[in-house]
Amino acid sequence: MVVLTLAFVSTTLDLTLSDHARKERGWALSWSVVRSWRALTAGTPRPRPSAPDLRTFDGLRVFCMMAVILEHVCWLASLSYVADARYSELTRRDYDAMLMTNSTLVVQIFFLMASFLLAHKILQQRRKNLPLMKTFFETILNRIVRISPSNFVVVWFVATWMERLGDGPLWKPLVGGEAAVCRRKWWTHLIYMNNVIYPDDKCLIQTWYLAADMQLYVVALLATLLLRGRRAAVPLLAGLFIFVTGINFTLACLWRLVPTFVLHRPESVLVAYGGEPSFNVLYQSPLGNASASLAGLLLAHLHHALGDAGVRIADHKVFRAVSVLCAPAALGWAALSPRLLGGGVPHPMAAAALAALERPVFVLLVTVALLGAINGVKSWWRTWLSHFGSVAPRLSFGALLLHLSLNKALLATRLQPIQLDRPHVFFQWFGVGVLSYSAAIPLALLVEFPTQRLYKEVTELINKYKQPTQDIKMDT
Template sequence: MMAHTTFSYYTGYTYNPVFLETHGRNPLSYFFYNGSVIVQTFVIVSSFLLSYNLLLHVDKNPKKVLGLSMLPRSLMHRLSRIVPLYLFVLGLASTWWSHANDGALWTPLVEAEVARCRHKFWTQALFINNLYEPNTLCLIQTWFLAVDMQLYIVAAVLTLLLGRWPRLALKLFGAMFLASVAGIFAISYKWSLFSILYSMTPEVIRMQLTNQDSFNYLYTAPWGSLPASLMGLFLAFLHYDLEKRGFKANEHRWLVIAYRLSVPSMFLWVFAGLLFQQFTSPEAKAIFTALDRPVFVVLVSTALFGFCNKIDELWWKFLSWRGFMILGRMSLSVLLFHWSYNLSIMGGRLIAAQASVLEIGGDWMAVIFLTYVTAVPATLLVEYPLQRTLQAVFG
């Protein structure tokens, strides 16, 4: 929400555009320019939970054997979780949203987005909006749902095929992870598709990354997030196998050290863009593009492994706070609604915006408040009951 609030300021009129053009020199701004790599955390967790839960499900039901016959049920479980609320928000974005306000920027920002959502409604509903007419963006953040669904299918198939041989699966997932990194390097170098860090100029952001091949064919493409999905599978099989063998992570000092270094290293890796941005040769840019997400994925997975094995009791207790469970349960609603508020605030302005840390921060706080106020009834009245109904019908 913070990144998209800043993003929205580039799309409107400001009294002081020089602020937006020069604030990228501030090192803290790299969390805006290069912080989008954090999204890979959700891909890891999605694949990890899918795979680990399938393995546990078979353990609790000895008569069941992992196989592709379980794929339809696994997909229906995922679809029932996402589709009801997703279609509800798409419906609002394609219809009533355009009538919520008016103003000089309302037509080029909000009504133009509504028109794109009407045009691409069916592609959004089928989770192929990142592949079909990628330059036509409806609710820009929903690229993640498409990628997540596409990789969910891949992760489910791999788990169901390899679940009976966890040791073999670990070797294959490791090999596929390295192959996917090499593939991203080849794609990047061959077709000059580089990390989004190299595309984040004021002019490109103002046009909402339209006609940016790196954004369309790498950043929002499923192969760009494939390493994260494979690492999630690797972590699930590893944790499952070690858990059955009674492995105690606390007894291995090197694991404890790696875990404690993982979280600060995530932030340091985001800042690594400061260094790599200085190298502009195609080879250097392709190397950073190939390593950017995978390195972050490895660091996140190390931290997640530590959390799962309770290496640090303090962090375990903190992250197990029930308040996080409530906020996490509304994560889909928050993901789907916040961009509409970002554009509505900017599109409804009657005067040019004053770009500053305080102004952007104020809008960010407003978006957080409005999003969560909306997320509560959306979760309780739309998402949760429809999800339970569909899961009861389809088992």
């Protein structure tokens, strides 16, 4: 109600005040729905000839988000009453089923893009010699303002109101159960530690990514600030990538961890991966996802190193071919890597090796593909990803927060068992995807964009009042 009141007052002021008054009181217009709509629908400018083409990243956000929704549709369906469980078990090792199960590997792309964009922005400003500590804290604060409001609102809503909005055969275990967990561990979401504090209790299970991403973001930011402008950055980051992969390999072998495909077996899904070391140590931990974050840093530093050396990597025929092929190779790896374990119960050491290596291999393939894409290597998938527009990518964050709760609500109210076959999965996936992106619109207009704009206006206002004081000191 408070948010709606703010939006009404702010929008009214935006429509009635003069241009001069709106300019002087920008902070009061932060919740203007008109301004938020303009921010949502604003086009993405074409990159300059000398700048990297990052439009592929926009398409990747939507593609990866829809892949995650697809896997979660099947994952949640297995928590409800399945009409033919035998059919689901028999088709689990089909190639498309393995690709769907392993599609959560695309979360690695989110980590990669986040660290790349962070490092790319800092490396662009490296010649300005910005103060390290000031840049560090300002960047972290910007990140918190970008992510936290929407995240906290959704956690609050699920913990308080969600379970009161419906009823059904599975409403209490699916919706009510999650609400109870959120009421117990909501504070862990505030400090982005929900993936390591009470890891077996799942409140909005998909938000483990936000916690791990924030943890890795802090480390990646510090590493980038320390390595900016240094020639040894690329080999050092490559060495760290190998080192982290080695640590995960050692842990996987010692603790007999299992890869993603085995991890998502029905018996683990039914207990929300409670007590599953593979989920806690590799899947949702910052260490298990550090290779993707390091790959993003490596991609940014390599891109800038090539630019500083005047190397046009897109002119190399062999690299162009390899870069174009790496994207389908990454999908092929996701679909076929479980076959390396053979049929039946996998050997523990083979499963541990795949658990440790499946993410780094996938990330390396994506990194090479993106290195070509941002440097002008043309391909059908680059063209396709570059034409997703700007609205859907901006709504992907809201879709990430909302899609599981919406899907649970749909399943909890069903009065008949689910036929978990391909047609049902397709239509359920399409419906949940459309519903999630639609629900993300009011979240963006009323929470995400207004809080970012308010932070920007307040920061500019503070800097404006600081400037005269600094000028007086200089005159003195």
